[in-house]
């Protein structure tokens with residue numbers, strides 16, 4: 001038995017992919033990178049594409065789905081997504097499609113996966129809580145607001161990969177056109193640093209081992225602002241809060257067993 005662990009191939013508006021491993025089971029959540037790029041990013045984490053057991057899609061935006069069809073065709077791995085995501089046609093042909101319910105848990109090898117519907121401007125978007133029966137990792141990006149169901153599902157996670165997309169002042173004064181600013185800030189857009197801080201304060205518990213800032217906008221936010229928002233809740237030095245880099249991703253984080 002090895003510890004449940006996670007890493008990221010990258011996060012941000014130019015591509016997202018989260019890697020989760022338990023024993024010999026390895027899955028990706030989303031893949032916004034092409035085949036060659038995905039292989040290179042996996043190699044940094046000591047893995048090859050052929051070692052993955054599947055890719056779960058959150059929604060059809062290009063930064064999440066852009067590479068999914070391509071890596072599935074290159075490797076033959078199964079693709080899991082909601083019917084709404086599939087109906088957009090953005091996946092293209094994939095060799096092994098598995099449609100999932102946004103309200104039903106599923107298992108892939110040694111991993112248990114709970115899809116959670118989220119308010120985002122896509123057809124049937126979900127995020128995922130992934131566990132090994134003991135520990136759970138909550139991945140929560142690409143949502144404009146928090147629902148009671150989200151609050152419920154993300155309780156008691158040992159790790160949270162949490163969207164800190166934008167600073168509202170930077171967004172307001174930044175380069176985006178007005179329509180896009182309204183979209184990002186809206187209820188079906190992305191979580192601001194402040195929204196992430198409030199949610200984290202609600203979800204905080206003494207067995208939460210890792211909190212990672214994710215999907216940080218390179219136009220409307222800075223790593224320092226994202227970390228500064230979470231710092232008062234976590235009560236650790238801000239520069240010790242991990243944040244996922246678009247290019248560098250994030251190295252492996254393991255979850256210690258609770259006893």
Ligand SMILES: [Zn+2]
Nearest residue numbers: 061063064142
């Ligand atoms: Zn996104």
Ligand SMILES: [Zn+2]
Nearest residue numbers: 059061120142
């Ligand atoms: Zn999105």
